[in-house]
Amino acid sequence: MRWPWQKTETRAASSFVALASLPASHWGRLDAGTLMREGYSGNAVVYRCVRMIAEAAASIPLSVSNDEDAAHLLSNPSPDEAGRVLLERLYGDLQITGNAWAEAVTLSGDSEPKGIFALRADTVRAETNAQGGLIGWAVRQRRGERTLHREADGWSPVLHLKLYHPSDGIYGFSPLAAARKALDIHNGAAAWAKSLIDNAARPSGALVYGKNGSSLTPDQFDRLKEEIETAHAGKHNAGRPLLLDGGLDWKPMSLSPAEMDFAETRHAASREIALAFGVPPMLLGIPGDNTYATYKEANLAFWRLTVLPLVCKVADALQMWLSGRFEDITIKPDLDEVPAFAAEREALWSRLEAASFLTAEEKRRLAGVEA
Structure with a gap:
């Protein structure tokens, strides 16, 4: 032992090479396309949360007073879809990406919109000036882009719905983005379990060399370590069998899926995802601690704390937007039609x-x- 707090490095007679390591964590991207693909399309918990919120919110009708044309526009926004379908798309985009866009179509020579169409969230981007102010929206098409600006009287043909973002004045922040780490853990645990099944479900372990007092040379140690990290580390090589020779021995370690409890890890990640969306885990059938005593209480809390604020937010935004073309209109959710x-x-x-x-x-x- 050297002073102070120094000691010479020694190698034990028996070499012990583990197959487990903790590399730096890598989290997924937060752009709209990635959230749609890896979240909504690639995760059952996210899919169910978004569907529950969007369908429940769209089931609450919006009553329009003081203008029959505006009421007809919201109930029949386009020839191909009803008003509830349009609202469901807007609510779904809000939950996945934090943003939703709708475009009003006006016929030539007419000031009042005759149709409303939802724009895909992953095809819209903001057009800004040199000062960073919003001047329009660029919509990607099959060939090129088209830009939608405000009209001469200041009214915008594009309605932008967004959820609060603390550090961005243009785009909104998605609940799925807040649950991104839980989403990666949930998807990663599923990929790891699938890789174990594909590789004969063999557990992790370690290689032991030198039972008779012999040890590996530094070159042999480094070469074996590199081979293990290359051919047997990572989720794609999980459970891959080893070919042992030259006095190597296999020693199982406590890193199997059962001992690491991947099922409970996925349940914890599922509860965190549901928490970000505001859906009680009891409604999703996720086991674990439940805040509400009964299913009825959880369902009422879901409607009161998650669905209703979202519907009121969208109703207010639609009223402000359409009031530029329909005078003195009032848009409110009709709660008498909600069984909850x-x-x-x-x-x-x-x-x-x-x-x-x-x-x-x-x-x-x-x-x-x-x-």
């Missing part, structure tokens, strides 16, 4: 009915019913 809120409505009506100090007109106003 039936118990709350009944409780409200019972309290209003028992309030003898209120007039019938005041009761109707508090219940949200027009006179």
